[in-house]
Amino acid sequence: MNRPDPRLLLGATCLAGPIALALLSLAWTPFAVNGLDIAHRLLPPDAAHPFGTDGFGRDLLSRSMAGLRATIATALAATGLGAAIGIPLGITIAASHERRSAPLRRLADLVFAFPPVLTAAMLAALWGGSAAGAVVAIGAFDVPVFARIAAAAALPVLAQDFIAASRLAGRGPLGVLWWHILPNIAAPLIVQASLQAGIAVLAEAGLTYLGFGLPPPAPSLGGMLKDYQSALGAAPWLVLIPGALVTLLVLGCNLLGDGLRDRLAR
Amino acid sequence: MDALTTLRSFASRLLWLALALLACSAITFAILDILPGDPARAMLGMNATDEALTALHAKLGLDRPPMMQYLAWLDDLAHLRLGTSMTYDIPVAQLLSGRLAITLPLAAGAMTIALSLGLPFGAIAARRRHRADGVMLDAAAQLLQSVPDFWLGIALVGIFALHWRFAPSGGFPGWAHPAAALGALVLPALALALPQAAVLMRVMRSALISIEPQDFIRSARARGLSPARIFLRHALPHALLPVLTIATMQISFLIGGAVVVETVFDLPGLGRMLFDAVGNHDLVVLRDLVLLVAAAITLLSMLAEWLATRLDPRGQPR
Amino acid sequence: MNAVLTLRGITARRGGHDILRGIDLDIAPAETLGLIGASGAGKSTLARIVLGLDRPDGGQRHLAAAGVQAVFQDPQGSLDPTHSIARIVAEPLATRRVRRPERARRTLAALEAVGLPATLATQRPGSLSGGQRQRVAIARALIADPALLVADEPVSALDVSVQAQVLNLLRDARRERGLSMLFISHDLAAIRHLCQRVAVLHDGRIVECAPAETLFATPRHDATKALLTGRPLPADAALGR
Numbered sequence: 001m002n003r004p005d006p007r008l009l010l011g012a013t014c015l016a017g018p019i020a021l022a023l024l025s026l027a028w029t030p031f032a033v034n035g036l037d038i039a040h041r042l043l044p045p046d047a048a049h050p051f052g053t054d055g056f057g058r059d060l061l062s063r064s065m066a067g068l069r070a071t072i073a074t075a076l077a078a079t080g081l082g083a084a085i086g087i088p089l090g091i092t093i094a095a096s097h098e099r100r101s102a103p104l105r106r107l108a109d110l111v112f113a114f115p116p117v118l119t120a121a122m123l124a125a126l127w128g129g130s131a132a133g134a135v136v137a138i139g140a141f142d143v144p145v146f147a148r149i150a151a152a153a154a155l156p157v158l159a160q161d162f163i164a165a166s167r168l169a170g171r172g173p174l175g176v177l178w179w180h181i182l183p184n185i186a187a188p189l190i191v192q193a194s195l196q197a198g199i200a201v202l203a204e205a206g207l208t209y210l211g212f213g214l215p216p217p218a219p220s221l222g223g224m225l226k227d228y229q230s231a232l233g234a235a236p237w238l239v240l241i242p243g244a245l246v247t248l249l250v251l252g253c254n255l256l257g258d259g260l261r262d263r264l265a266r
Numbered sequence: 267m268d269a270l271t272t273l274r275s276f277a278s279r280l281l282w283l284a285l286a287l288l289a290c291s292a293i294t295f296a297i298l299d300i301l302p303g304d305p306a307r308a309m310l311g312m313n314a315t316d317e318a319l320t321a322l323h324a325k326l327g328l329d330r331p332p333m334m335q336y337l338a339w340l341d342d343l344a345h346l347r348l349g350t351s352m353t354y355d356i357p358v359a360q361l362l363s364g365r366l367a368i369t370l371p372l373a374a375g376a377m378t379i380a381l382s383l384g385l386p387f388g389a390i391a392a393r394r395r396h397r398a399d400g401v402m403l404d405a406a407a408q409l410l411q412s413v414p415d416f417w418l419g420i421a422l423v424g425i426f427a428l429h430w431r432f433a434p435s436g437g438f439p440g441w442a443h444p445a446a447a448l449g450a451l452v453l454p455a456l457a458l459a460l461p462q463a464a465v466l467m468r469v470m471r472s473a474l475i476s477i478e479p480q481d482f483i484r485s486a487r488a489r490g491l492s493p494a495r496i497f498l499r500h501a502l503p504h505a506l507l508p509v510l511t512i513a514t515m516q517i518s519f520l521i522g523g524a525v526v527v528e529t530v531f532d533l534p535g536l537g538r539m540l541f542d543a544v545g546n547h548d549l550v551v552l553r554d555l556v557l558l559v560a561a562a563i564t565l566l567s568m569l570a571e572w573l574a575t576r577l578d579p580r581g582q583p584r
Numbered sequence: 585m586n587a588v589l590t591l592r593g594i595t596a597r598r599g600g601h602d603i604l605r606g607i608d609l610d611i612a613p614a615e616t617l618g619l620i621g622a623s624g625a626g627k628s629t630l631a632r633i634v635l636g637l638d639r640p641d642g643g644q645r646h647l648a649a650a651g652v653q654a655v656f657q658d659p660q661g662s663l664d665p666t667h668s669i670a671r672i673v674a675e676p677l678a679t680r681r682v683r684r685p686e687r688a689r690r691t692l693a694a695l696e697a698v699g700l701p702a703t704l705a706t707q708r709p710g711s712l713s714g715g716q717r718q719r720v721a722i723a724r725a726l727i728a729d730p731a732l733l734v735a736d737e738p739v740s741a742l743d744v745s746v747q748a749q750v751l752n753l754l755r756d757a758r759r760e761r762g763l764s765m766l767f768i769s770h771d772l773a774a775i776r777h778l779c780q781r782v783a784v785l786h787d788g789r790i791v792e793c794a795p796a797e798t799l800f801a802t803p804r805h806d807a808t809k810a811l812l813t814g815r816p817l818p819a820d821a822a823l824g825r
Contacts, residue, residue: 106282110289112515112567113560115522117540122297125544125552161662162672164637165721168653169728170679183666198412205414206526210541225417229530232424239424243417250412258408 007259014252018245022072025065033066034058034217042235052237054228060238063219064245070131070220071249074213075200077135079193082142087189089143090150091181095158105151108144116141116203120212134213138203142196149192153185187264191257198253205246221246283568290560291343295336298553299328309547326550339553358554361539367441368535369528372451372458373520379459380466380520381513387463388470388509389497395475404471410464415523419457419530426453436532454531458523462516469512473505506577514570518563586648588613588732588764589634594643596629603629605788606643611732616758616765618779618796620772620811625785627768631736634766649731653724655754657737659717663709669695669720670705676728694723698753715746722753726761733757734766739774751777772812776800784808 030049031037037057045052051060089108093101116137123133157163158181166176207213208222216223221242228238306322307314323329327338387403394400427435433453439446477483478501486496525537532538536559543551587610594607603626611617621627632638633645635654653676656662663672671678674691682690692702698719709717718738725733735754739747755778757763769775775782776796783793786807792799803809 106286107289110286110293110564112518113286113290113563114293114556115518115563117522117525118556118559119297121525121540121544122294122552122556125547125549126298126301161656161658162664164632164635165654165656165662165724166664166675167637168635169676169724171675175679180664180666184664202414203522206416206523209416209526210529212544225420229420232420233428236424239417239420243414243420246414246417247409247412250414251409254408254412 005259005263007255008263009259011252011255011257011259014248014255018068018249018252019072021065022069025062025069029059029062029065031059031062033062033219035062042231044235045237051241052235054224054235054238055231060224060241063224064221064242067219067221067224067242068245068249070208070214070218071201071204071246074131074134074138074204075197075249078138078200078204079142079197081135081139082196083146083189083193085139086143086146087150087182088177090147090152091154091158091177091185093147093151094154101151105147108147111140111144114141117206117210117212120207120210124212129207129211129213129215131214134204134207137207137212138200141203142200145196146189146192149188150185153188154181157181157184187260191261191264194253194257194260198250198257201246201249201253279568279572283565286564286568287561290564291340291557292336294553294556294560295332295339298549298556299335300332309549343554343557358551361551362536362555362558365534365536365539368438368451368533369521369524369537372455372528372533372535373524375451375455376458376462376520376524377513377516379455380462380516383459383463384466385470385509388467389474391467391471392474395471404468407464407467407471411461411468413461415457415461416526416530418460419454419527422453422457423531436530438533450531450533454527454533457530458520458527462520462523465516466509466513470505470509473508474501477501477504503577507574510570510574510577514567514574517566517570521559521563586613587611588615588648589652589766590644590646590648591634592644592646594630594633594640594645596626596633596638597641598629602788604633604640607785607788607790609783609790609793611764611766613731613764614758614762615781616767616779618775618782619766619768619785620770620775620782621785622807622811623770626788627785628736630785631734631766631768634732635734647732651728651730652732652734653726653728653730655718655721655725655733655735655738657741659714659721659741660709662721663717665709668706668708669700669712672709672720673705673724673727675724690727694727695720697726698723699749713746714742715750718742718746718750719753722750722757726757726763729761730763732764732766734768736768737770738767740769740771747771747774754778770811772800784811 035058037053037059039057040049040053041055041057043049043053043057049059049061051064053059054063086108089104093104093108096104116134119137119140120133123130123137127133163176163180166180171179204213204220205222205225208220209226211223211226213222214220216227224242225239228235228242232239306319306326306328310318310322320329327335330338387407391400391403391407395404423435426432434446434450436450438450441447483496483500486500491499524535525540527533528535528537529541536555539551540555540559542548543555589609589611591607591609594604594609595602596604607630609617619627619630629638631654633640635652636645636647663669670688670691673694674687677687677690691705695702695705700716700719700723704712704716704720709720712720721738733754738754739750742750751774754765754767758765765778767775767778779796781793782796782799783790784799784805784807785791786805792803792805792808794804799808800812803812
């Protein structure tokens with residue numbers, strides 16, 4: 001336990017770069033995100049443009065920074081949404097009688113029939129592609145995942161006497177949930193949140209690729225892959241870099257989740 | 267399990283399936299037709315005239331109360347009367363059959379590849395976990411499962427289609443040319459399958475590792491059974507259960523992934539149909555299509571779940 | 585007599601079985617009522633109903649004064665492992681919106697009253713011994729200033745050497761605070777040490793209820809005799825209880 005798990009370290013390293021770039025983009029990007037510069041189009045990576053430029057001469061580093069920001073924000077919001085609904089639902093399932101919890105469980109699992117791309121497609125048809133649509137679509141899919149984990153973890157906690165003691169001390173159901181159940185089931189939930197964030201990054205990239213997420217001209221990692229796919233032969237870095245950034249984020253989340261799982265396990 | 271309980275559990279599953287499909291249709295309907303946002307307006311665009319809107323409302327039945335619309339849709343579905351595409355003005359059913367002929371083989375092929383790569387490599391990685399090659403294998407899987415499938419697809423196109431010219435970079439020649447058609451599906455199926463294979467491999471690996479110290483494996487070893495026999499008769503059946511659970515959940519990922527990958531390879535499958543329906547605001551197609559996909563996932567998941575209970579070496583339905 | 589707790593005709597079904605079949609019970613102010621019975625007789629079900637944690641399926645429960653607190657059997661599970669000792673003890677005050685300085689002062693006083701050093705306040709339950717944990721549980725119960733304390737097998741999970749200390753703590757609490765107590769135990773010595781009156785729960789009913797000396801000297805019901813001699817009733821033995 002003295003030496004940190006190498007996976008934790010590696011995961012944090014994978015995430016640190018992209019997150020730093022995303023945060024930096026809030027204040028500064030090397031070039032304007034949508035600034036055209038036809039004279040310098042399709043430049044391979046060099047000192048002035050570390051990630052190169054695209055067919056309109058836009059700086060890929062600046063666009064990637066903004067895209068990372070959108071991806072990370074969407075992934076965090078979606079995971080948060082899924083956790084915010086799924087965890088209370090799971091605890092309710094654990095706390096209710098088998099006769100009532102079984103249908104609830106089934107109902108939560110029903111959401112698995114709607115992968116994010118389906119939900120996002122419906123929302124995009126109604127409202128056009130939007131980051132909010134992507135958040136809802138991905139977050140909804142996370143609900144049954146968090147519900148399952150929370151239910152399994154909360155079941156033994158609910159039977160403990162300190163829950164009874166807390167009720168006797170005058171805590172209402174929400175107080176017991178917040179002060180006693182959540183802290184005691186936090187470990188598996190944190191692990192799952194990390195893994196789900198990775199899945200959310202993948203899903204967000206897929207949705208923006210299809211145009212069901214954040215709409216252009218705002219740069220998104222998936223949208224860039226879509227735009228630059230045809231330039232694969234002429235300017236492979238345009239396809240390699242955004243995809244590698246997505247992979248790096250997902251890998252970081254997965255490593256972090258795996259490392260935390262072993263670390264937090266009793 | 268005697269015949270009666272088998273029958274009863276089968277009946278209860280069937281009942282649940284019917285309920286689940288009904289719920290899927292309700293969710294789909296609720297999102298598309300009850301959420302704020304006028305489908306007719308979305309279809310006709312912002313500068314549509316009021317008359318055009320009213321006419322389209324009447325044509326789509328949007329002037330009826332939502333409950334009636336829903337029941338009418340259910341009635342159509344029950345009689346397998348799918349709607350008529352607003353864009354192409356051809357029946358959805360006709361559109362579907364051609365699309366399914368691409369998506370089904372693609373998804374089934376991807377699942378087959380994922381299982382046939384993931385399971386053996388998982389077993390190897392578990393066996394050699396203390397050696398350098400086993401550790402490398404696990405690390406490679408960790409990396410591979412983090413790769414977006416559609417990006418992998420683009421990369422495969424770059425390597426095999428553009429560089430080596432092994433395979434077509436996209437498009438679909440139709441099943442009239444079986445060899446060419448299969449060839450067109452190879453790269454997309456690989457793109458879909460490889461990340462999922464990595465996931466399955468890691469599940470298989472950890473399942474086998476966690477089984478190893480258990481009593482029944484030890485006693486089999488003490489009885490002098492050969493390692494191969496222990497693996498096939500004792501370890502494998504136990505490890506398959508978690509693998510199957512994960513594979514079930516992957517059905518959803520595979521079908522979601524197929525939508526994106528089909529777009530990468532310009533395959534006119536269900537995914538492209540979904541993509542086009544959204545682009546054209548064709549809510550009639552979208553509604554039937556979403557329900558079809560959700561129903562397929564539900565059905566397949568249930569089948570896999572049923573298979574898992576049969577496979578469970580503890581012999582008790584869970 | 586103005587009873588602190590009145591139970592009338594309490595019934596409870598769990599999993600298709602009648603666990604309690606009509607319980608009538610009173611506890612007077614400053615009285616400690618012992619409750620004995622074979623395991624599976626329904627003692628813990630009754631305790632949870634008295635505490636208001638579970639609802640009875642029938643009958644009435646009436647508490648004269650507000651406030652019932654509990655000390656549970658398992659000192660491991662009765663303290664939240666993620667909270668500090670100070671927070672655990674102060675929880676009844678926190679829910680009553682007692683101000684922080686006041687809370688801290690009363691928490692330290694409560695710890696001192698159960699014989700725990702103030703240095704424990706910042707520790708987590710994991711680093712405490714079983715006896716210390718049970719003292720924390722008592723401190724938490726007493727800080728709420730309850731009218732009735734339910735102690736469900738409070739010493740049976742403890743080492744014999746610390747059992748007496750915890751029992752004396754409970755006895756002193758009654759003497760000093762005029763606390764009423766429902767003391768559930770299968771430890772007859774502990775019951776005799778602590779209780780004025782003893783009720784015998786058998787097969788979901790109170791089959792005998794008498795002053796402690798009377799009950800121990802001249803048990804009337806067969807179930808009581810069986811408990812006192814340590815020989816299970818034939819029926820219980822057949823049921824494998």
